[in-house]
Amino acid sequence: MSPVHHRPLIGITSYQDEAAWSVWRQTASLVPQTYVDAVSRAGGTPVLLPPQPGGVGRLIEALDGVVLAGGADIDPARYGAAADPRTGEPHRARDDWESEVLAAALAHDLPLLGVCRGLQLLNVALGGSLLQHLPDGSHQQVPAVFVQQPVRIRPGSRLAGILGEHTKVNCYHHQAVARLGTGLQPTAWSADETVEAVELPDHRFVLGVQWHPETDPDDLRLFEALTRAARG
Template identity: 40%
Template sequence: MSRPLIGVSAAAEELPTAFGPKDCTKLNTAYTNAIYAAGGQPVILPVTLDPPADLLDRIDGLMLTGGGDLDPELYGEPPDPTVYGVRRDRDAFEVALYQEAMRRELPVLAICRGMQLVNVLRGGNLIQELETEHDHWQTNPSHEHSHHITTTPGSRLAEIFGSDLDVAPVNSYHHQGLRNLGSGLVVTAMCGDVIEAVEATDADILAVQWHPEHMAPHDHRQFALFSAFVARAADRISTIA
């Protein structure tokens, strides 16, 4: 059986090159490694100014990745001084990716910034700087956990984790979080008062605030997120075949 093709969004960032500072496509290989290990074939989607309408023609699932902050203009707010790494070209590109994925009814796995983007595009907004007792930007290695989340019984996330316990360790690299939920989203994991995962009731979307791609080689629950996502993409192939 052929591997389902998983589109993986990549960041655009100015980086030093032999030609001087240039805009470059940037993506941590932990994302693509996790997809490949789970049985999918990652297809990197670099930011383009005018994404073609057929960009997702041969794609079976979409992963929206982490990175710098969204432009607060997307949810109608002025930026807090802590906002960093805004790239309006990436915002526009990923908006187009998300909208096309919804039109094609693709399964979507959204991670960190990706979860925030999904929420904003469904009419929600963000907390631009978290104030919480938990540290959400860890200094220990990324494959280690920072805190625990409490999952919602009966949710897809809880089913994927496959444990009788409703508490799971996760890593953490974010200074923003979801405030008001977007339309059609339900919370499926929390850490204190911070939303850590959401799922859609009207689309195949699972979104998490932590970075499971770094923990996946060491934690079967985190790897299961990618396995389940790739399996849903494979199911879609068999459904439309």
């Protein structure tokens, strides 16, 4: 198949939670359809990666790129902190699984995009820590409603090359980067100086954003950049 028509396989880490459909209500592996649509419309073939025992090495060998999807708060024990009362109940199986996926992706230099929780996991995995609760109403207001806010982007960064130096984004997070992980470079900030994006300059494509680009069907630039890197 010609490289022009090659659709790279993009793994999307997924939730394992109680869900309801038809007459059923039971534990399911799922991810918001917006992630699947964004990857597909950007030229990739989405592959869901639910928490599971083992098999990460073989899986990573088969993939061309990875999306670390948003979701629940990371267990604060992973960065040596006690849980704030406002931190959500940890999903340790997902924390374990995604940490393995992330480590293998970095070791194989697979293109990787971290979304919200995905950015936070990347930061924690590289030795960073998290601020467990931002001021109420600043980046997360009404439940299940995204907050649109402007961000400024570091000139000359990979992110600036994709989005320019200013853009508006859809946010929904109550935690953020505190201490940066080793090697990470902050590349975007909101008006209150919260870090909104990070990247690893010495990797082929490792980028984390605190916002939710998958919720904007009219702006696929981040997913298209990931797909281009994965195809390469």
